[in-house]
Amino acid sequence: MTSTAVSADFHSTFQADKRATPPSLTDITTRLHALRAGLNENLAFLPAYDRRSCELQQLKELESKLSQLRSKDKPKSRFAFSAGKSKAAPVKAEGEAPTPGSSASAPSAPTPKQSTLPVSANAATAAGPVHVISNLSSQLVRAPSDVEGGYTITLESLSSCIIDLRPPPQTSGTSGRNATPPSTAQATSIHAKSLRRCVLLVPVMEGSAIMEGLEDCLVILGAQQFRIHSSRSTTILLHVPSTPIIEHCSALAFGPYPLFLQQPEYTSKHHDVQDFDWVREGKSPNWAVLDPSNEAFAERDAEAISGLGDGDGDAS
Known part of the structure; x- marks a missing residue:
């Protein structure tokens, strides 16, 4: 159910964070994920137009900026995993x-x-x-x-x-001291x-x-x-x-x-x-x-x- 007050407050915060996005590649990546997480948490309170505007237009704009920076300077990503580290032979999937x-x-x-x-x-x-x-x-x-x-x-x-x-899952060892507690x-x-x-x-x-x-x-x-x-x-x-x-x-x-x-x-x-x-x-x-x-x-x-x-x- 849409809440006008929550929607208005989120809209102001979202726009302020978007304008404050710094030009650094690392900072843009961090801020972009923060913006998306904030949007995800507020989806239930936003009107359909605001949801589509924030997600499909404004976040796309930041993603485009991030892509341009990556094409100019490609440092080691803090977030991406390299598939090449696996020693296992690739598994062929049926098409x-x-x-x-x-x-x-x-x-x-x-x-x-x-x-x-x-x-x-x-x-x-x-x-x-x-x-x-x-x-x-x-x-x-x-x-x-x-x-x-x-x-x-x-x-x-x-x-x-x-x-x-x-x-x-919790794993058990040969003794209670070797058991791994369940993850939180x-x-x-x-x-x-x-x-x-x-x-x-x-x-x-x-x-x-x-x-x-x-x-x-x-x-x-x-x-x-x-x-x-x-x-x-x-x-x-x-x-x-x-x-x-x-x-x-x-x-x-x-x-x-x-x-x-x-x-x-x-x-x-x-x-x-x-x-x-x-x-x-x-x-x-x-x-x-x-x-x-x-x-x-x-x-x-x-x-x-x-x-x-x-x-x-x-x-x-």
Whole structure:
């Protein structure tokens, strides 16, 4: 529900932070992630016009500035991970695209070798530290293991990856002193861009999820708000208390959050999708609700994928 006071206050703060963005590459990157995290946390209070203006126009302007600076001066990124560090041979993914009711092509590739990835540098924001994972292919990507409390995560330019953002499980040693306590890290919001043939598994979050440029993916997540732009041929198993929003999308299939994962107490509106591109009467042709048979098939796939790599711990 839109709040005029909150919307006006956020608009003033957003514009002030945008004008204050310094020209340094590192500072622009940090401020840009902070702006996006702030926008994600305030989506529920903003009118549709302000949401689209901030996200699709003004943040794009800052991203363009960042891209121009990177093309002139390409230092070692504080946030990006290099796929070249992995010693594992690349895993070939099958190129067959799934239908909206099927998630078979994403997990059908040979089981990828788990990647032990360093956590990127933090950007201090009101939503917690920001972690960025980018430019990886055929990897099993885990949630950061050396983080405490809430954090925001950004995923960009990933292909044929399984991304499991559930907190790392408690491990036991030969004695109680060697046991690893359960992690307190928890993703609070997520922004994903340019994912191809990926499986994304996210526990229920307290914040929002923004997706852009997804193709042939299986997305399993719970969030307070969910928006997806410029995406196609993707199955989404979702638990969300507010209306999911899609824009410039096609062949999306929505189903309920899998029962084998922890269920929130609130009622989900995953089946009540709003398409910003569809202003006519009747249902949009750009999305569909999974029928019971395809819903069961997708949940079986999700449960099988969730068990990958649970046996012997991290790869060295």
